Amino acid sequence: MNLRDILSPLYVWKRAFEKPYTMNTLKDGRPGAPNYRGFHQNDIDKCIGCGTCAEICQNVSIDMVPIKPTRDGDSGLRPRIDYGRCCWCALCVDICPTGSLTMSNAYTWVEEGLDLDVRETFCYIPGHDPKPWDDEPLGYRRPQDYELLHLDRTPMPQLPPEQRISSFIEMVKGYSRELALKEADRCIQCGICTATCPAHMNIPAYIKAIREDNIAEGLMILYETNPLPGICGRICTRRCEDVCALSHRGEAISIRWLKRYLTDCVEAVDYQNILQKEISLNGKKISVIGSGPGGLSAAYYLSRMGYQVDVYEQNKAAGGMLRYGIPEYRLPYDMLDKDIEYILSQGVKLHLETRVGQEISFDEIYKGSDAIFISTGLFEPYRIGVKGDEIAGVISGLELLADVTNGVEVILGKSVLVIGGGNVAMDAARTARRLGSEVKVIYRRRLEDMPADHEEITEAMEEDVEFVFQAIPLEIEKTGDNRLRLIYGLAEMVDQGDGKRPQPILIEGSRIEIIADTIIAAIGQGMNFKWMDGEASANIKFGKWNIEADRYGCTTDKKVFIGGDMFNRTADAISAIADGHRSARAIDSLLK
């Protein structure tokens, strides 16, 4: 010890002349840093209630509570956060698929109500329960270049367009195991898709099965709600993907292709081993009219429930629109047969080329069955409705597709016009393209108004199908050299007000001519139920365009159920499958 050691500490006085470190937070406040992780904010309209925030929260501090009506793509639930548990790790913000959940930079929360239950004072629903920091622009946001989700879809291997148009070979090659696992890994298992799927397929569960490489389990999950998974895995309208939580900031999971992967992994002969279930017949008999997706679905579930099912089909093979309305390059016949044959193997009796009303009467079926499920679909194509639409060379899209399926030689000529903008129009156009014609699609509205699947439109464009938009057909006439002349007028789109589709209105005086060899009308199709006659139809209430039925498809005659395109407005395979399943359950509870 020396003198320096005694004097040196006096240095401490130097600080006495410095500005104090402390600040008066009561007077001046001390805002949090710009990206401070404070209390949560939620853009309640952007949020879809997928619950991924609750899923990743390790403290279980988030629960999902109903505050909005449920709709497609929105569970109606919103996160409620318990600040007695929250640790402010912000993983919920990082993983939020829509990016609606953020954090304010608020440090403190002062609330009256010490006498209240802590569950009322410690918890709130961000964005719903008003808080002072709701409009706070600062606070934690998911940092740039940091992403927990995988927003990009695993690309599906496909044939290049130039190869596609040379044959009817299936253009989509299907995922390999590696690609499927990669795609399945992206799923966050929120289940928003399940709610939107008409058949309510347990999509998160079968994607999980793929991820865990448990193909058998996956197939069983598929068959719980959909007996045509190989078909849906190819041609489903996949409304599940439209609402996929990942589609908000990135690309939806390829749910359809994953379903296809599952069915492609299993050979037809192994289906029975995986899905086997003892069926004990209950002696009751059900007739199904129409062997499209609706009829097949009903037949499958009813036969599994122990009913003797008879299916009546007017064509040479089962499948309905699946077979006669969807071209082979999208749905190869062997894949169609794989699913249908498994259904038939459940003891379903199929009566082919049996048109009800001709080979067998509706009365006879009615008397011989405990219940009837009718799903005959829309098979009467609408005419274009202009002068000359009956001239030879003007055919319907469905006619073309059915002829190709049936192996009838079709001669379309060099140039083909397709009128319409739906999926049938796209299928017809692309089929014509494969038959060697040059194709133009004539559509009344704009590209963005087309009801056809966006993917089909893109693929048609890749295959050099030309599009003429805002064109209203006016007249068809024969030219001197035995070709066809379509005269169309231009349309302008007129706004119809809130939520309504803009209407194309003809611009007076506009008149354009176009020469073609064949004109294909694909503007929709209607129902035909004239064959339902006799005593059996006495109790069924027919409308002008429809048959009256309750939500289970049960008509005014308790024994008769309808489904498929006759019943639902969406007119796609998966809705028909859902109808079949739903009516099967309704029939079962009726007959029990």
Place this chain on the structure above:
Amino acid sequence: MSSLYPPILNGKAVYDLKDQKYLKIWQGPQHPGVTGNMSLELDVCGDQVIKCKTHVGYLHRGFEKLMERRRYINCFPIVCRICVPEPDTNEYLFAAAVEELLGIEIPERAKWLRTLNLELSRLASFLMWIGGQSGSFGSGTVAQWALAHRDYVLDLFEEWTGARIYHMYMTPGGVRGGLPEGWDAHAQKVLDGVYKLLDEIRHVQLNNAIFKMRAVGLGTITPDMIDKYGIVGPVARGSGLGRDIRKDQPYLIYDQLSFDTITESGGDTYARTVVRWREMYQSIDLIRQILKNMPRSGPLHISLPNVLHLKVPAGETYVRAESTRGEYGYYMVSDGSAFPRKITVRGPSYSHAMALLEDLAVGVNLADIHGLMLSLHTYPPEIER
């Protein structure tokens, strides 16, 4: 006066606590010698400790067990809580262990940011310690200065990571964000302040007659005790052993930084104080080197498989890093599932606070016990996990 120490029979001290010469004192668990909770059971004769037994367990939260039931991503917010004043070592080691089992390499920029984070948290931890060290010898002035400056360092963390204490910044795969705009200038200002503070601490504490009288010779650790007790970090370096993982087995980008291992030879509380005081200068220097040399653009995080289903291949690993208390280690075993099979945390305070302290405390004046404990710089939360 008879001997202070009781007679020893069969290797055990024999004394009667009722003869009024000896007294048993329970110190803690709110103990001024540690940051956390821990108790000492002291047998004293007068004010001299003749026997010390350490009791821990007041902070056991079962994190290691908890993690066996959590997905890896859900363990990430837990690990920082294993050591409150310096959580970042846990974050780094957890992430590093997962990355090693996954066989992935994080981007270069993330490595620099992780190193910056670790050094900054070393500085914050040392500032907290020096506050305690001086406060335990009655010098509250330095304690308040140091803690004020620690808060300035925490301000830097708040601006950078969004939180003051539990930064939750180093996720498996990288880091959560870059440095915000203007952060460098703010950091330089804070570092200048800490640098000035350290200069002042030299005058007020290190060259302080009272501090010297109490600290010199207190809790002397001889070099031969180092391996016997498993002594690491600044405690070992205070006894002349140049053991520093940053230098011996460089991780992250420590091999690209220029620094020397700091040692002192005294082995007592004073020497350990000087080692840590010098290491604070070293941290400031390292932070400045990092800010000067780090890449300012590039990826921060590599794309992991979906963290909600992340499965780590079966295997085991031990990763280590130098914390302010010495070697910090994570032993992680994965059975190939989505949950860690076992995670064991090696907190350096374990050997210092439990085995070493019991022996060093014998013969120490009761009033110096806190100073001695602080010179070992122990954080009970990492003892118990």
